Amino acid sequence: xxxxxxxxxxxxxxxxxxxxxxxxxxxxxxxxxxxxxxxxxxxxxxxxxxxxxxxxxxxxxxxxxxxxxxxxxxxxxxxxxxxxxxxxxxxxxxxxxxxxxxxxxxxxxxxxxxxxxxxxxxxxxxxxxxxxxxxxxxxxxxxxxxxxxxxxxxxxxxxxxxxxxxxxxxxxxxxxxxxxxxxxxxxxxxxxxxxxxxxxxxxxxxxxxxxxxxxxxxxxxxxxxxxxxxxxxxxxxxxxxxxxxxxxxxxxxxxxxxxxxxxxxxxxxxxxxxxxxxxxxxxxxxxxxxxxxxxxxxxxxxxxxxxxxxxxxxxxxxxxxxxxxxxxxxxxxxxxxxxxxxxxxxxxxxxxxxxxxxxxxxxxxxxxxxxxxxxxxxxxxxxxxxxxxxxxxxxxxxxxxxxxxxxxxxxxxxxxxxxxxxxxxxxxxxxxxxxxxxxxxxxxxxxxxxxxxxxxxxxxxxxxxxxxxxxxxxxxxxxxxxxxxxxxxxxxxxxxxxxxxxxxxxxxxxxxxxxxxxxxxxxxxxxxxxxxxxxxxxxx
Ligand code: G16
Numbered sequence: 001x002x003x004x005x006x007x008x009x010x011x012x013x014x015x016x017x018x019x020x021x022x023x024x025x026x027x028x029x030x031x032x033x034x035x036x037x038x039x040x041x042x043x044x045x046x047x048x049x050x051x052x053x054x055x056x057x058x059x060x061x062x063x064x065x066x067x068x069x070x071x072x073x074x075x076x077x078x079x080x081x082x083x084x085x086x087x088x089x090x091x092x093x094x095x096x097x098x099x100x101x102x103x104x105x106x107x108x109x110x111x112x113x114x115x116x117x118x119x120x121x122x123x124x125x126x127x128x129x130x131x132x133x134x135x136x137x138x139x140x141x142x143x144x145x146x147x148x149x150x151x152x153x154x155x156x157x158x159x160x161x162x163x164x165x166x167x168x169x170x171x172x173x174x175x176x177x178x179x180x181x182x183x184x185x186x187x188x189x190x191x192x193x194x195x196x197x198x199x200x201x202x203x204x205x206x207x208x209x210x211x212x213x214x215x216x217x218x219x220x221x222x223x224x225x226x227x228x229x230x231x232x233x234x235x236x237x238x239x240x241x242x243x244x245x246x247x248x249x250x251x252x253x254x255x256x257x258x259x260x261x262x263x264x265x266x267x268x269x270x271x272x273x274x275x276x277x278x279x280x281x282x283x284x285x286x287x288x289x290x291x292x293x294x295x296x297x298x299x300x301x302x303x304x305x306x307x308x309x310x311x312x313x314x315x316x317x318x319x320x321x322x323x324x325x326x327x328x329x330x331x332x333x334x335x336x337x338x339x340x341x342x343x344x345x346x347x348x349x350x351x352x353x354x355x356x357x358x359x360x361x362x363x364x365x366x367x368x369x370x371x372x373x374x375x376x377x378x379x380x381x382x383x384x385x386x387x388x389x390x391x392x393x394x395x396x397x398x399x400x401x402x403x404x405x406x407x408x409x410x411x412x413x414x415x416x417x418x419x420x421x422x423x424x425x426x427x428x429x430x431x432x433x434x435x436x437x438x439x440x441x442x443x444x445x446x447x448x449x450x451x452x453x454x455x456x457x458x459x460x461x462x463x464x465x466x467x468x469x470x471x472x473x474x475x476x477x478x479x480x481x482x483x484x485x486x487x488x489x490x491x492x493x494x495x496x497x498x499x500x501x502x503x504x505x506x507x508x509x510x511x512x513x514x515x516x517x518x519x520x521x522x523x524x525x526x527x528x529x530x531x532x533x534x535x536x537x538x539x540x
Contacts (some may be wrong), residue, residue, distance in 0.1 A: 029501025033076030036137035047148020054126035084172025084417025126154035131162035163281035165420030186226035192412035194232035210276035212251030217241035283380035284421035302376035303341035319403035330370035452522035461499035
């Protein structure tokens with residue numbers, strides 16, 4: 001397409017997608033997110049951006065339209081690089097530039113500036129894959145996105161309903177020249193799981209899965225069919241499959257924040273193996289109903305999944321031929337990692353630990369520093385990344401070493417593009433089966449320090465600026481000193497605050513020796529944020 005016709009196409013198509021007055025989208029922890037009604041212009045502009053990215057890289061790119069753990073009326077974008085990872089951070093500023101252009105003409109100028117700055121050819125084959133979660137606004141927003149893609153003369157493939165990690169996996173596989181259809185996803189995971197659990201005993205009880213009333217329900221059912229066909233059936237009870245509100249009183253975020261059983265789990269027996277995912281199925285949390293009254297749950301969060309994964313890896317690596325055992329294993333966490341988990345990793349697993357800011361884009365990047373990078377946020381986002389060098393070494397060894405063969409299977413079971421709750425379930429199930437463990441043994445690794453998370457609404461959450469992987473506040477002045485004083489008053493206390501990148505709130509985290517002390521510290525720090533960072537409404 002000629003340069004002037006691109007400018008015209010953008011300016012003219014953009015008229016159908018007006019930026020709502022006063023709406024200033026900002027690329028956050030995982031992309032743009034807002035109430036769905038505000039997002040048509042953002043979607044259209046993201047379509048232009050991802051077409052440009054496809055033209056620049058000469059590879060397929062993608063988008064999943066989802067607001068993940070947010071309430072059902074919200075929506076958002078997760079933008080997919082050709083590698084299957086999240087949009088490269090260098091391009092986030094272009095995303096903001098396009099999303100915030102005030103007029104059609106200004107948008108067209110910014111698009112032309114992007115194309116010029118990146119040396120992107122005005123013509124060329126380019127394809128963008130589009131999927132969405134179960135939110136009712138998904139198909140309409142996907143159509144707006146597609147209009148943006150077409151402005152640059154690129155093609156769109158509408159993939160319909162998918163989990164976010166499925167779309168990431170499909171983009172990655174397609175660009176690698178590997179089978180990439182949704183059915184290939186199920187058969188690849190199921191076949192690799194079968195290889196990993198061959199010769200081990202099934203866990204004996206069904207897994208109760210909270211599907212958050214989202215996309216995970218039909219997709220896990222399809223994966224279960226593939227597992228049965230591969231000869232490794234998984235006994236499953238799917239709950240919250242879409243009859244209720246998306247993420248409403250259910251799902252991994254509800255469970256992590258409230259530690260209460262999700263809706264419809266009240267009849268599940270105490271001690272049963274349960275798991276929960278979020279609205280787009282990229283977070284995973286295991287849990288079990290506690291005996292005590294009150295519907296409380298014992299959580300097996302991302303930290304604990306990271307420990308279990310690292311143990312499985314270490315076991316397998318120790319069974320490689322001695323000359324091949326020199327494999328670096330790193331664990332990547334954020335400040336939300338429970339202090340007990342960090343201590344357990346340091347003292348017992350002998351793995352390197354790196355801490356990054358919140359956001360899988362940061363953890364994923366750090367995971368590349370190791371032959372195997374295990375990254376999980378406490379909220380259940382994560383995966384295990386194998387370096388290309390290690391995979392090549394394992395390929396050479398797989399005929400002579402059963403452990404090499406099984407490590408290769410593990411690298412297929414666990415999504416190499418991005419954190420994936422469905423593949424994470426297979427990872428956990430395989431690790432427990434191979435150890436012959438129930439939840440009791442998994443729980444006994446360490447005891448979590450009591451913790452509490454709160455949200456504070458402020459006039460402008462950007463007023464809070466953090467440093468040191470979000471563990472310290474540099475602005476507003478004086479807030480960190482006040483938090484330090486509050487923490488010093490609590491034995492073994494720890495607390496930090498940070499602006500959310502997905503919701504319009506400031507998040508508060510506190511940890512201490514007792515639940516009362518953690519609750520008290522979180523409340524104190526929340527009040528400090530409210531008082532010193534422009535709190536809205538009554539003080540917490
Ligand atoms: C997204 C990100 C995660 C992050 C979470 C919470 O998750 O992908 O890496 O942990 O947001 O971020 P924040 O605390 O900034 O709101 P999801 O599941 O909502 O896509």
